Structure formats: C-alpha cells, structure tokens
Amino acid sequence: MRQWKTLFKNEMVGHFRDRKWIWVPLVLILIAVMDPVMNYYLPQILDKVGGLPEGAVFQMPEFTGIDAIQMSISQLSSLGVLIIALISMGTIAGERKSGIAELILVKPVAYPAYILSKWAALLVLIIASYVLAMLFAWYYIGILYDTIPIGDFLVMTALYGLWLTLVLTVSIFYNTIFKSSGLVAFSTIATIILISVGSSLFGEKLSYSPSNISNHSFEFLHTGEISSSLIGSAVTTVIACLILLLLSIYIFRTKEHAG
Amino acid sequence: MNLLSATSLKKTYKDYTAVRGVDFSLTSGKCIALIGPNGAGKTTILRILAGLLKPTEGKIRFSGQPANADLRKFIGYLPQYPVFPSWMTAKEFLIFSGELAYLSKKEAEERAEKLVEEVGIKDAWNKPIGGYSGGMKQRLGIAQAIIHSPKLLLLDEPVSSLDPIGRREVLTLLEKLKEEMTILFSTHILNDAEEVCDDLLLLHKGEIIEAGSILELRKKYQTSVIELEFQDNPEQYLEKLRALPSGTSSYLDRNTIKIPAADISKVRYEVLKAATEENWPLVEFHLNRASLEEMFMKAVKK
Numbered sequence: 001m002r003q004w005k006t007l008f009k010n011e012m013v014g015h016f017r018d019r020k021w022i023w024v025p026l027v028l029i030l031i032a033v034m035d036p037v038m039n040y041y042l043p044q045i046l047d048k049v050g051g052l053p054e055g056a057v058f059q060m061p062e063f064t065g066i067d068a069i070q071m072s073i074s075q076l077s078s079l080g081v082l083i084i085a086l087i088s089m090g091t092i093a094g095e096r097k098s099g100i101a102e103l104i105l106v107k108p109v110a111y112p113a114y115i116l117s118k119w120a121a122l123l124v125l126i127i128a129s130y131v132l133a134m135l136f137a138w139y140y141i142g143i144l145y146d147t148i149p150i151g152d153f154l155v156m157t158a159l160y161g162l163w164l165t166l167v168l169t170v171s172i173f174y175n176t177i178f179k180s181s182g183l184v185a186f187s188t189i190a191t192i193i194l195i196s197v198g199s200s201l202f203g204e205k206l207s208y209s210p211s212n213i214s215n216h217s218f219e220f221l222h223t224g225e226i227s228s229s230l231i232g233s234a235v236t237t238v239i240a241c242l243i244l245l246l247l248s249i250y251i252f253r254t255k256e257h258a259g
Numbered sequence: 260m261n262l263l264s265a266t267s268l269k270k271t272y273k274d275y276t277a278v279r280g281v282d283f284s285l286t287s288g289k290c291i292a293l294i295g296p297n298g299a300g301k302t303t304i305l306r307i308l309a310g311l312l313k314p315t316e317g318k319i320r321f322s323g324q325p326a327n328a329d330l331r332k333f334i335g336y337l338p339q340y341p342v343f344p345s346w347m348t349a350k351e352f353l354i355f356s357g358e359l360a361y362l363s364k365k366e367a368e369e370r371a372e373k374l375v376e377e378v379g380i381k382d383a384w385n386k387p388i389g390g391y392s393g394g395m396k397q398r399l400g401i402a403q404a405i406i407h408s409p410k411l412l413l414l415d416e417p418v419s420s421l422d423p424i425g426r427r428e429v430l431t432l433l434e435k436l437k438e439e440m441t442i443l444f445s446t447h448i449l450n451d452a453e454e455v456c457d458d459l460l461l462l463h464k465g466e467i468i469e470a471g472s473i474l475e476l477r478k479k480y481q482t483s484v485i486e487l488e489f490q491d492n493p494e495q496y497l498e499k500l501r502a503l504p505s506g507t508s509s510y511l512d513r514n515t516i517k518i519p520a521a522d523i524s525k526v527r528y529e530v531l532k533a534a535t536e537e538n539w540p541l542v543e544f545h546l547n548r549a550s551l552e553e554m555f556m557k558a559v560k561k
Contacts, residue, residue, distance in 0.1 A: 002358075002361075003358075003359060003361075006355065006358040006359060007359070010355055013351075014344065014346060014347075017346045018346065098342050099338065099340065099341070099342035100342050100343065100344055102311060102338050102342075103338070103341060103342070103343065103356075103400075103403065104359065105311065106309050106310065106311060106331060106334070106336045107331060107356060107359040107360045107407075108329070108331040108332040108359070108360055108361065109331075109359050256311065256312045256313060257311045257312075258306045258309075258311035258312055258338070
C-alpha cells in the first residue's frame with residue numbers, strides 16, 4: 001500500500017507537470033458545452049453567415065434540457081473517448097518502450113501496485129475533468145434550455161462516468177500487452193467502437209451492455225426511475241473493469257521488463 | 260562465501276540463444292567483471308539477475324533465499340542506457356526510488372542527499388533530469404542503484420559512455436563501493452576490469468569460457484611476447500627468426516616482429532645471439548607480458 005501511494009503520488013505530480021490537469025478539463029468542458037450552445041445559437045449563426053435562401057422554410061426543432069445533455073454525452077462518447085485513449089496510451093507502454101520502466105521495476109515494486117497506481121492517477125484526472133465538464137454543461141443548459149434537477153443530473157453523471165472508467169481500463173489493459181502507444185490507442189478505440197456498435201445492433205439482447213449505460217440513463221432522466229437495465233449495465237461495466245484490471249496484472253506479471 | 264550462484268542459466272529467444280546454459284558464482288564482497296565482446300550475452304545475464312528477464316532454464320540461488328526467489332530488494336541495477344522521467348529532478352527521483360525500495364521518506368531523503376554528494380551531482384540535484392548530460396545521468400544512475408544499500412550491485416557498462424575524467428571518477432567510486440557491497444559489472448574495456456576487479460567472468464557467444472581471479476588467470480595464460488623493431492624492413496629478419504629453434508611462431512604485426520615465448524630466457528638468448536652475430540639494426544627489444552586482452556583472445560580461440 002505504501003508503494004502504491006508513492007507511485008500514485010508520483011503519477012499525479014507527473015500529470016500535473018505535464019499540464020494535463022489544465023488541458024484535459026478544458027478540452028472536456030469544451031466538448032461537453034459545445035453542442036448545446038451551438039444548437040441554441042444556430043438561428044443566429046445561420047443568419048450571420050448569410051442566412052437561408054429566399055423562401056426557404058426552416059423549422060428549428062425545440063430542444064429540452066434533456067435533449068441538450070444528450071448532445072453533450074454524445075460528444076463525450078466520441079471525442080471524449082478519443083481524449084481518454086490519447087492521454088492513457090503511453091502510461092505503461094511508453095515507459096516500457098523508453099526504458100523508464102526498467103529502472104522502476106528493478107526496484108522491489110509489486111506489479112499490482114504499479115498498474116493500479118497508473119490506473120488510479122488517470123482515473124482521478126479523467127473523472128474530475130469529466131464531472132467539471134458536466135457541471136459546466138448543466139449550468140449552460142439551465143440558462144439556455146431548461147434546468148434539469150441537479151440530483152437526477154448527478155446520478156446520471158455518475159453512471160455515465162462508469163462507462164468512461166471502462167474506456168480507461170480497456171486502455172490500461174492494452175498498455176500491459178503492447179509496447180507501442182499507437183497500437184494501444186488504436187486497440188482501445190477499436191474495442192470501444194465494437195462494444196458500442198454491437199450493443200446498438202443487438203440492442204434488445206445486449207440491454208446490459210456497458211455502452212447502453214448512456215441510453216438507460218437518459219430514460220432515467222425522463223422517467224425519474226432507475227430501471228433494472230440501468231442497474232444491469234452499470235453492474236456489467238463494474239465487473240468488466242475488475243476483470244480487465246485483474247487480467248492486466250496477470251499479463252504484466254508474465255511479461256519481461258527489459259529489452 | 261558465495262553470495263549468488265547460477266546453474267545452467269539459459270536464455271533463448273525465438274530465433275537465437277543469448278545465453279547457453281552458464282554456471283557461475285559470485286563471491287561475497289568481491290568485485291567481479293563480466294567481460295566479453297558485444298553480443299556475448301553480458302546484458303542478458305545482468306538483466307536475468309536483476310529480475311527483468313526470465314531465464315528459459317536454470318536456477319539462481321541467492322544466499323539465504325530459496326531458488327529463483329524475487330531478489331529485487333537485494334539488488335541494485337544500472338542499465339547500460341538509463342532513461343529517467345525527464346520531468347523529475349534528481350532529488351525527487353532518488354527519493355522516489357528509495358521509497359519504492361521500502362525506505363521511509365526520511366531515510367530516502369537522507370540517503371539521497373548523501374549519495375548525490377558521493378557521485379558528484381549535488382550542484383544540479385534540484386534541476387529536472389531532462390537537462391542532464393550523459394555523464395550526470397550515469398552518476399545519477401549509480402546513485403539510484405545503491406539508494407537502498409543493496410547486497411549486490413549490477414552495472415551494465417557503467418563507464419563505456421563516459422569521458423576520461425568521468426570514467427576515472429566512476430572507477431574510483433566503484434573502488435569505494437567495493438567495501439560495502441558485491442559488485443558485478445560488465446564491460447568490454449579490459450583495462451577497466453583490471454583496475455577495480457578481483458575476479459573475471461569471460462563470456463563469449465553466450466558461454467562462460469573462463470572464470471577466476473585475475474591473478475590466477477594471468478598465471479594460467481602467462482606467455483610473454485618479445486617484440487622487436489628494426490631500422491629497416493623487418494621482413495627479411497622474420498625469415499631468420501623463424502629458422503631459430505624457439506622462434507618458429509614469430510609473426511609480423513605492422514612494423515614489429517612478435518615472438519610468443521613460453522621460455523623467455525631461451526628465446527632471449529637465441530634472438531640476441533643472432534642479432535649480435537649478424538649485427539641486426541635493432542631499434543627496440545621489448546619484453547611484453549600478456550595483457551588481459553591477449554589473454555581474452557586466447558581464451559576465445561581455445
């Protein structure tokens with residue numbers, strides 16, 4: 001545990017000096033806020049860039065606050081996932097490739113402590129930035145559309161946070177397999193796309209799929225009731241994370257750490 | 260007393276064998292040099308001992324430990340090209356390394372402060388490692404390897420990349436460290452080994468071809484060489500020397516004729532006799548004891 005703390009603290013300081021604690025929150029805020037704000041100002045924007053041709057009839061749809069938060073989440077699901085893959089792709093793979101890992105792992109470091117410290121430090125960074133981004137989105141949506149009850153909103157934020165945790169955990173998993181950061185990022189994104197596409201193709205059968213968390217939590221925002229599917233997909237996500245972490249540790253143990 | 264012994268240690272990769280079943284033991288308190296040309300398997304052996312690579316076959320037994328135990332807490336290791344997190348300062352990295360090796364924060368701080376002075380990077384220890392020169396990184400590498408006072412210090416080519424001054428300083432440092440721990444270091448520069456080490460392990464193509472103390476090995480391979488230089492073309496004298504009973508294996512090395520001699524006094528007598536009788540224009544008559552290098556070449560050819 002003491003080793004884990006040492007490693008974790010070191011990771012946090014590293015992310016901080018890397019300015020990750022500045023740009024990751026900023027980028028996620030931008031991603032979460034962009035679509036709701038753009039949609040609200042769309043008529044003005046269209047007007048400014050020359051307007052519609054004479055006679056064209058353009059009916060702007062009426063968005064609710066929940067529609068707006070769906071826009072934020074859909075952006076986070078694509079661009080947000082990309083950002084997570086980017087900041088985590090080299091966390092272990094890069095250290096192994098450069099040789100830094102050689103110096104660290106030759107000390108009597110427990111492998112679980114090494115992997116879990118990497119995972120936890122990125123998790124704290126990602127979740128803190130994501131929650132901040134969601135609060136910004138909630139604030140703007142409240143001003144521009146209608147206010148979503150903060151309690152429901154936080155429950156939804158927490159649940160979708162599980163999905164982002166899974167994205168990070170998948171990346172950590174590939175980090176223990178590959179030495180090339182690019183390959184890690186590619187595999188992570190490919191896996192996430194596969195899960196998402198699979199779940200939307202077989203939506204009925206895969207109701208408990210982790211990627212359905214967002215759909216189920218929108219339903220929750222509409223109805224105010226936590227459905228069994230929502231609980232189901234949340235539990236699947238947590239279990240998937242645990243299994244991936246155990247597998248990562250197991251794989252890392254069997255790897256050679258030099259050359 | 261043996262600190263560590265390895266039996267039939269083997270490391271194979273898909274298409275080649277880096278280490279072909281070697282046996283050796285390291286005596287406690289000695290400085291041992293692992294000598295061999297590039298590609299002999301030096302780095303592989305050090306990495307196996309450091310726990311970074313898993314041997315394909317074989318056993319490693321550390322005194323007081325079960326076979327193939329995790330030895331990392333007894334071992335300090337410096338890779339050939341150490342890479343540090345460039346955003347950290349030397350101080351931070353040393354304390355971090357110390358804490359990973361179960362020192363308390365306070366112990367790690369004290370030890371770090373002492374070591375930066377010892378290795379001579381005190382002036383820069385609060386600066387990011389990213390700006391360090393190669394020599395400074397090498398010194399920091401040694402400091403991080405001994406932060407937890409290991410019993411066995413493994414160094415992979417610790418001086419090969421240093422300038423003459425840095426090399427001298429590191430060798431002096433090793434001389435001092437010898438009193439506190441057993442040192443195994445690899446090198447292809449035989450002079451360095453000769454200077455600080457007691458024992459040698461000669462490695463060639465993944466096999467240990469010779470092991471023992473420097474004195475023993477020197478005695479074993481002792482054949483001296485007589486070197487002759489002439490004012491004019493030496494080739495004509497080569498023929499004459501080869502005609503002598505003890506000079507048959509004479510050969511020409513650039514402008515010097517070399518005569519390997521098992522019995523020096525006999526060769527000296529014959530050569531000098533011929534030289535005086537025929538009035539050879541000798542410039543130099545030099546008796547050269549076998550260097551470690553020649554010893555190594557001989558062992559390789561065996």
